[in-house]
Amino acid sequence: xxxxxxxxxxxxxxxxxxxxxxxxxxxxxxxxxxxxxxxxxxxxxxxxxxxxxxxxxxxxxxxxxxxxxxxxxxxxxxxxxxxxxxxxxxxxxxxxxxxxxxxxxxxxxxxxxxxxxxxxx
Amino acid sequence: xxxxxxxxxxxxxxxxxxxxxxxxxxxxxxxxxxxxxxxxxxxxxxxxxxxxxxxxxxxxxxxxxxxxxxxxxxxxxxxxxxxxxxxxxxxxxxxxxxxxxxxxxxxxxxxxxxxxxxxxxxxxxxxxxxxxxxxxxxxxxxxxxxxxxxxxxxxxxxxxxxxxxxxxxxxxxxxxxxxxxxxxxxxxxxxxxxxxxxxxxxxxxxxxxxxxxxxxxxxxxxxxxxxxxxxxxxxxxxxxxxxxxxxxxxxxxxxxxxxxxxxxxxxxxxxxxxxxxx
Numbered sequence: 001x002x003x004x005x006x007x008x009x010x011x012x013x014x015x016x017x018x019x020x021x022x023x024x025x026x027x028x029x030x031x032x033x034x035x036x037x038x039x040x041x042x043x044x045x046x047x048x049x050x051x052x053x054x055x056x057x058x059x060x061x062x063x064x065x066x067x068x069x070x071x072x073x074x075x076x077x078x079x080x081x082x083x084x085x086x087x088x089x090x091x092x093x094x095x096x097x098x099x100x101x102x103x104x105x106x107x108x109x110x111x112x113x114x115x116x117x118x119x120x121x
Numbered sequence: 122x123x124x125x126x127x128x129x130x131x132x133x134x135x136x137x138x139x140x141x142x143x144x145x146x147x148x149x150x151x152x153x154x155x156x157x158x159x160x161x162x163x164x165x166x167x168x169x170x171x172x173x174x175x176x177x178x179x180x181x182x183x184x185x186x187x188x189x190x191x192x193x194x195x196x197x198x199x200x201x202x203x204x205x206x207x208x209x210x211x212x213x214x215x216x217x218x219x220x221x222x223x224x225x226x227x228x229x230x231x232x233x234x235x236x237x238x239x240x241x242x243x244x245x246x247x248x249x250x251x252x253x254x255x256x257x258x259x260x261x262x263x264x265x266x267x268x269x270x271x272x273x274x275x276x277x278x279x280x281x282x283x284x285x286x287x288x289x290x291x292x293x294x295x296x297x298x299x300x301x302x303x304x305x306x307x308x309x310x311x312x313x314x315x316x317x318x319x320x321x322x323x324x325x326x327x328x329x330x331x332x333x334x335x336x337x338x339x340x341x342x343x344x345x346x347x348x349x350x351x352x353x354x355x356x357x358x359x360x361x362x363x364x365x366x367x368x369x370x371x372x373x374x375x376x377x378x379x380x381x382x383x384x385x386x387x388x389x390x391x392x393x394x395x396x397x398x399x
Contacts, residue, residue: 004191006195007195008189010188010195011184011186011187014181014182014184014328015181015182017181018181018182018357022178022353022354025350026354028350029128029350029351029354032124032346032350033124033125033128036124036125037124038123039123040122040123041122041124042162043162044163046166046221047342048342049345050342053345053346054340054341054342054344055339055340068346069346069347072346072347072349072350073344076174076349076353079177079178079181080332080335080336080339082177082181082328083177083180083181083329083332084332086181086328086329087199090195090199101259101260102196105199106199109199109203109206112203112210113329113332113333115210116206116209116210116213116333116334116335116336117335119340120335120336
């Protein structure tokens, strides 16, 4: 394992993650448009829509019931997970390279990301 | 507008933003937010939530291509991400506290900086230099391909670069943008990293930075699926196409046109923020 091979692996992983996420968002979007009522949409005022679409558990439950907006949010969650997976892979890669300094550095970044995501649940 | 019309218009605008963002290297976020807020009257909090998500998509989507070229430096990226992610969390918390008018004005000011950056373009040549002692201790230096040969480069002024990266992260979390321009300044101008390495490493970092504020955006309700869906898909497809035609495009002229557009958006945002329209 060296830096270059590690980076190429990480790059591939990110691309696959984005494709899966985009496909999920697209599927949810198609479902949403088919079911959308004919009324007008307005996003002028900010309204907190509640935890169903704004927390990890709420999104998973709603997506599992094939609700269109839940599927979109699930796709967006997958998307948010791709850079997190990238950092996690770097932790593993630097460990395999026996690079203690950068194992610790990437662990710190992973912890900061975990803090933000735990905030969402 | 009906849901169909809204989705189609937002997709189109986002496609254009992603396309131009990829061609000019400024990213789609800086255009998407003002376009949604000014042209469609979307609340700026929904706009920055959707933009943040699209920023992750373009950064992760382009990563494989950049890595193959061998310019990006994973050590520099990872080390500076400590600063950008901490800044991003601060920015995301601030975004929940600051009024939408203030957000619009700050956004306008950042747009002026982006316009200047776009207008000026890439610096001419790089003279790779030796690392200073901290850069050496952190083993940040590496090599990158120049005309088929490996060119060594060093890294300097790490604390100042780290500090500016914290600022870049805060802006990213506050405004839902990649703030790639500030990241490049920190690496290229301050840390004296070659421009090519700076821009590709910056692209690599943008996704991780944005992911740090995404959780907070999500729990605050900034990420509305009905707005984020067309924005994310539009910016992503536009950026992918932009990266494909980049090789053939006359970027210099385009950058200047883009700079003028961004400047106009900047003034509009600031005026709208002051008069309370946004």
